[in-house]
């Protein structure tokens with residue numbers, strides 16, 4: 001038994017290393033693309049001959065790309081706020097068990113968007129947006145992104161409300177608090193980590209959203225993901241630009257995740 | 272009349288949680304208990320008084336004001352929850368100050384009242400702790416301080432001692448009652464612990480399946496339980512079956528023949544008929560061992576077997592067998608009996624209840 005114990009350990013370590021390469025290999029290459037100023041791949045595929053920040057300077061000087069970056073973040077912040085506002089009441093109902101009969105319906109409804117491919121959603125939204133005049137508009141894109149962000153936000157808020165002892169609300173009421181005070185002084189402070197998780201996930205979802213932005217927003221409303229696509233062979237072949245744009249896409253999510261985990265001390269649950 | 276509850280009923284789906292309960296507090300500083308087993312509707316009653324739940328029927332009055340349409344936040348009642356319901360994200364100070372801030376009191380007044388309330392419950396120096404950094408007993412004190420701070424018109428307490436260990440519970444019982452009397456705030460106290468209710472209360476309402484079956488002072492409830500259920504629930508009661516031989520409706524004295532044929536004289540709690548099947552109830556302290564010479568043909572003397580003897584420190588607990596009925600007897604440790612010994616005992620202060628339908632004891 002003792003000797004046999006080693007081989008599965010070694011095997012799993014091997015698999016983990018391979019998985020690491022599988023996940024981080026492309027990221028490594030993308031990072032290199034973004035900083036490569038001179039790179040003859042035939043001679044040295046693993047590292048460029050000369051590195052620098054040329055491509056980043058280029059990005060920030062191009063008003064079109066700069067606008068896309070700006071839009072990406074503004075859209076994402078709006079999506080996070082809007083989706084949270086949208087999910088608050090149903091999450092309260094489900095999380096506190098106030099309406100037992102509605103609970104299951106709402107719970108399953110909350111996860112439906114996750115099962116619908118974005119393309120299908122976009123195709124369905126196109127005629128509606130056309131009629132309502134939402135095509136190529138900022139709000140249109142925000143609404144569309146919000147649909148996909150609902151499952152993450154809803155689940156985190158439900159989990160938050162679930163964690164709150166229902167007698168706290170009763171205690172606050174008997175001490176003289178109206179509903180507005182209860183929301184401000186009891187629910188929001190206790191929900192803070194869950195709100196943060198919901199906001200980060202909605203934000204991350206939105207900045208990564210490519211299909212719906214392309215279908216419903218382009219060309220007036222573009223984001224980094226769309227620009228990456230354009231530069232990575234969609235319109236032109238510019239791997240360096242695509243790489244540096246991708247880095248810009250990744251960095252804020254990483255920073256926010258890190259800060260929130262530090263701040264709240266809870267591991268974000270992404271499902 | 273501080274509080275008046277009139278014919279209140281509440282249903283949850285098909286469960287009848289409260290079935291027309293009525294009671295009122297008589298004095299400004301009355302300590303009133305709702306006592307009953309789990310699920311009998313105590314919490315439901317308290318929540319209705321607090322306004323956290325609307326009754327299906329009935330009304331609640333406080334000082335002749337109809338509270339039916341007044342929300343809990345406007346009633347100024349202090350509610351202490353079973354699990355304390357302290358706000359986890361606030362310090363002890365902030366918890367106690369919560370109700371005061373809502374009343375828009377000036378800062379120094381708030382600080383003063385928080386300090387006073389914490390002093391009253393003997394909890395100073397922990398103002399900056401969070402609830403999870405406190406022991407159960409300390410949390411319970413914060414919960415009480417939090418409601419005292421708002422100077423409530425009525426205290427509602429839902430089993431506030433049930434999460435404390437036995438020793439602490441006993442100590443806090445007396446403190447709680449002293450505090451309530453000192454402040455002169457009427458209190459409705461919910462508990463399933465009869466000993467607690469007896470110690471704390473001026474009056475007790477015993478509940479069964481959403482109904483109040485008896486209201487009275489602790490001694491009334493203990494000495495003159497109105498039904499066998501109450502006798503069983505309050506303290507320890509022994510039961511045995513019999514048949515009415517004679518009944519005097521003016522003195523309520525009743526002579527009962529037990530299944531074995533002994534004649535026992537007791538006090539009837541309801542009017543009885545001759546020949547009716549009845550239940551006799553006797554407290555363990557009302558069974559006395561007698562010298563066998565004296566037996567003669569006196570009433571209330573029965574022959575029993577000693578089954579088991581348990582030493583309780585200040586007394587002995589005997590399990591006696593009377594033709595299949597187990598009787599518990601409590602005596603001072605100066606009487607020495609042996610297991611399997613046959614003895615004669617005299618029964619005193621016997622209550623006779625009409626056999627309720629479906630009762631199979």
Ligand SMILES: Nc1ncnc2c1ncn2[C@@H]1O[C@H](COP(=O)(O)OP(=O)(O)OP(=O)(O)O)[C@@H](O)[C@H]1O
Pocket residue numbers: 283286287288307308309310311312313314315316463
């Ligand atoms: N919100 C509710 N929904 C459905 N049924 C309820 C609800 N609250 C109470 N009940 C039911 O009503 C009955 C009385 O409940 P209540 O909580 O008043 O009992 P209790 O006497 O306080 O019991 P315990 O000593 O266990 O706290 C129980 O049968 C309970 O299951």
Ligand SMILES: [Mg+2]
Pocket residue numbers: 313314315429
């Ligand atoms: Mg209860």
